[in-house]
Amino acid sequence: MKTLTIILTDGPYISEYADMACKIASEALKISQVNIFLYLDAVHIPKAGQKPALFADMGQQFQDLAERGAVVRACVRCASARGYPADEAGICPDYHQGIKISSLYDLAEMLKASDKVIALSR
């Protein structure tokens, strides 16, 4: 099976990249393994309890992707800097389920294992 890795750096609503990534990942999951790495401000995306009035709840959408098998990881340095603590297993109480905080080295491992990489970043 082919592997797609998507890298995001924007927060959930400052651009449509999170939404685009969801749509790309959703299609890709039908035929591929999908990894998503949340870097820089993208670590805000999985925050639970978002209630955007005009947009889809990106955190919930990323949880849905994780439940369908996507591996979604957030950079620990970026998450820590923005107030998202994680336990030793990478579980963050502020995050939606299925999305873990991990080392940036996971990004390198994702890249090595990938057949295609898409970076959505401004």
Place this chain on the structure above:
Amino acid sequence: MRSVFYLLDVAPYGSEKAYGVLNAAAVSIKMDVTLGLYADGAYLALSGQDSKSLAMPNLSDIIYAYPEVRILAHDPSLIERGLMSQSLVERVELADEDIFMEQILAADCFIIL
């Protein structure tokens, strides 16, 4: 993927972008990794950086710390910004337009953060 080309096209200080790209490049050294400095990213090539008053890491220190990361500065970007007379970090290689684009195309993976 066996090789990755990261592109930095924004100034090294004033946002987290350059720091983020450098860190991503640093963890990618099990692959052939190149960091291309393009447009305002070319300012990262300058030697003598001092970021103490910015409360940010000195990003040229990261360049020195990871010799496995090839640093390529886009020659035209340096010229357009009047930086060719400035001294550059020794590890930085200059690349004209053609070579710079060739290196992007040669990499398995191209990432702009």
